[in-house]
Amino acid sequence: MLIAFLIMQAGSVIYAQEWELRGKVTDAEDGSPIIGANIIEKGTTNGTATDVNGEFRLKVKKGSVLVISSVGYAQVEVTIVDQKYLEIAMNVEAEQLTEVVVVGIGYGEVKKADATGSVAAFSAKDFDKRVITSPQELLIGKAPGVVANTLNGEAGAAAQIRIRGGSSITANNDPLIVIDNIPLESTGIGGMANPLSTINPNDIESITILKDASATAIYGSRASNGVIIIKTKKGLKGTEKMLVNYTGNFSLSSPYNYMPVFSGDEFRALVQDRVENHGLTSAALDRLGNANTDWQKEIYQVAPETEHNISIRHSIGSVPYRLSLGYLYQDGILKYNNIDRKNVTLNLSPSLLDGNLTMEINGTASWVGNNFSNPDAIGSAVEFDPTQPVKNGNTRYGGYTAWTELSSGDPLNGLPNNIATHNPVARLEYRDNTSNATRYIVGGKFDYNIPYLPGLKATLNLGYDYYKTDGSDITDTLASWSYREPEFQIREYWQKKTNSLLDLYLNYKKELGVNKFDFTGGYSYQHFYNEGENSNRAWDPTVPGARVTPYKNEYFLISFFGRLNYTLLDKYLLTATIRYDGSSRFAENNRWGTFPAVAFAWKMTEEPFIGKSDLVNELKLRLSWGKTGQQDIGDNYYPYIPTYTLSTPGAYYQFGDQFYPTLRPDAYDANIKWEVLTSLNAGLDFSLLNNRVTGSIDVYKNNSDNLLNSIPIPVGSNFSNYLLTNVGSMVNKGVEVGLNITPILESDFSWDLGINMTYNKNEITKLTLTDDPNYPGVNTGGIAGGVGNTVQKFAVGYPARVFFLFTQVYDQNGNPIEGLYVDKSGQGGNVAGNELNKYYMKSPDPDYLIGISSRINYKDFDFSFSGRLSLGNYVYNNNASNRALYQQIYNQSGFLSNILTDVKKTNFTTAQYWSSFYLENASFFRMDVISVGYNFSSLFGNNIGGRIGLSVQNVFVITEYSGLDPEVVNGIDNNIYPRPRTYMMTISLNY
16 A cells, blocks of 8 residues: 555656646747657657747656757757746757758668768659649659650650769660669559659659669669669658648649641642652542541640648557548640549658657558550541541541542442541540559557667568559441451450568667767568459450450569668768668579679868868768669560570461461560679769858769670571560769859848759660670661651660661752762662661760759748750651652552651651651750749638649740650650640648
């Protein structure tokens, strides 16, 4: 009884010492409230954050020490005696901006100031205020060495990312993307233009880009193209207040530009001229109509987009959480094209066992509906005769004008001419191309500080990514093109992918005097599974050719990894990393690969003979070397195993009077192995002028070896003519510069300026097992027009995808002469029929990339812009080479086609696909986005703060390129889905 009494009394005393403290945190200069400042009881997880008025409430007890911190301000500590209310004024301290940046490095985090590898990092506050449907778009123009762009103007369009030029010629060149500790599979899934569009960008807290092998080697076999680590937003620790955020936007998009074609009147005059003066048959005049139809304007629209996101950040006991709901509806500028996305995300960050066990539990669910419309309508809108009306009164094709066979004798309702261009509007109306995707990503990271072993932490990381799509592509029987291949009128498919992850590793930290050790070692298991089914059939069940094609495959990755971070005197930093990877894609003798890396950094300003000053605040020199691998070598999950292909109808073997299908062996290499990238990097990080100028400079050289290439194999081997095997090498050399400048930093006026510059030179150094100066290289760069035509090469001594063309000869007036080229070989005769007369010309990749962004804050207003300059990128104008020819005006089967007005520049009648005339310097400056906003701390006297903003996306492009858009992936411009210009209004509310 006495013991119980004493315990109760002690508890009452403790309880009596605890009370609720109220307070307000303000800027020391102007007294404005600081929103989101963290107030934490030192040595505990008890804490909160200030609201939109800078106010907070927190339970405290006598003797506790509160630590108040906010980005950009000097940290404040206050000891609690008996205060019931605190007013805390914080001083601006620019130095905080650089020191608090924490970057993910794979299986751990470090302060950016302590990173030894080449790393770029930015957070949600750095993201542009633009229409963004996938995480890749957040990277556009943001970091040196990183090229990111959307491929076209489609709703939910795919995006491409290249880090330091890519490392392969035939394998995957996409970086590894890690979301909340789960490495994703790089390949997409059927029915999704962009698989990452299932991820809501509004949930992203930070993005870290690992570029050199020292930074990426911890991911071994998947890191040769760089690593992008994405962290999502988490809950608030120790706060009793619920923080609610709503962000919504509405935008309108319209085509930025149209393909230059002849109007109806201009086309009639053109046909008349070709008949009278250039020998075109007069039958062409009989097929002309009386309309003036702008087919491009018939298929495009002003497209609305709306997005709504609401998030709740709170803490229930020791369980901080964040719940977010998101909805996106985006129309493409092509009619009927849209994406509809719903997201739910829940993040939990509980802490148990006196803080020794911390957990990050993340779950995301996405439901995406896609309507791809009919992209074929875009090409038809460029080519369809502008003198024809949208509808001509026929009954066979639903009234939509269609070209019919001359032999049918009925221009309205005859059989369709299946080689003619089909009505663009009918292409939209009579094709239903949709899909639905479901994705669930669930992960849990559990960190346990092992008792009685200070500094030792065990981590278990689990992840599961489930992804399923089903879709259909259905053509109405009223469509004129449905007659050509009726067995494909109805196409249906479904696909399921799963990605299972288990990581288990230990981390040990120890300080011995001036020495600091940080060791991480562990094991990783990842399993990728893929199955699905494709089918096709006709509306009429009696039509032959229906087929169901199922498939199922999988592969595994097993890895052991270790990393040591060693610091001496807090100024000499050493990182050594090794990863031992096994992939089921390779045979046992080549299955395992070892990928080591080492890096050194020297904090030069920590040396007494250099020191820190108002001019030079920080200097850090970095040197690194490392190797990474590439196991993502194509769609074949089993490239080392012999497989057989069933012959198709028309290729059966005759035995007597019967024909039988056969099994044909596919070419394979039992010794196929990893592609390997070896990277050297030297870098300098700096901070100058009282941290008003910060940045980094990196110089690198990346050697790619064992690259896969298809090489000729002897005739009679019973295989195809080529074998994919490891024979190639390539090198990328470059310089990167990143600068962040703060010219003005005052309480009511600030200006931030960001500039990044990239120079990269790419060269292929080997493509065959033995050096062969006569090896012609590998044709690539397929173009529209003809069959199997290419205009690029992978060739030794040249950049990847170097253009390979004839040099055009011009007349005395500077006009190209049709069919006349430089006789490089000196052999005379038909110059255009001799490959030896082609020249290697230019690269599709830019010599220099410069990104610039700026943000100005004046009192409650902000203004920002972001743009990119690309210099030295060349583009082959395939639209002009294929669609600007007089011979295409009339086809003897009885139909007319519009052509590009570019034909006036050449006056070419027939196709000259390999003319250097079509290779253009496509250097450009694009103003990506301009935004202006108003920030408020109270709405109608309520405790609601936020921002209202207006922005314009794809504002303008300055270029001499004659095509639709100079930003062309891989340098061949046959894409005619224009990127739109978008006007957006956005509102963000915080409660």
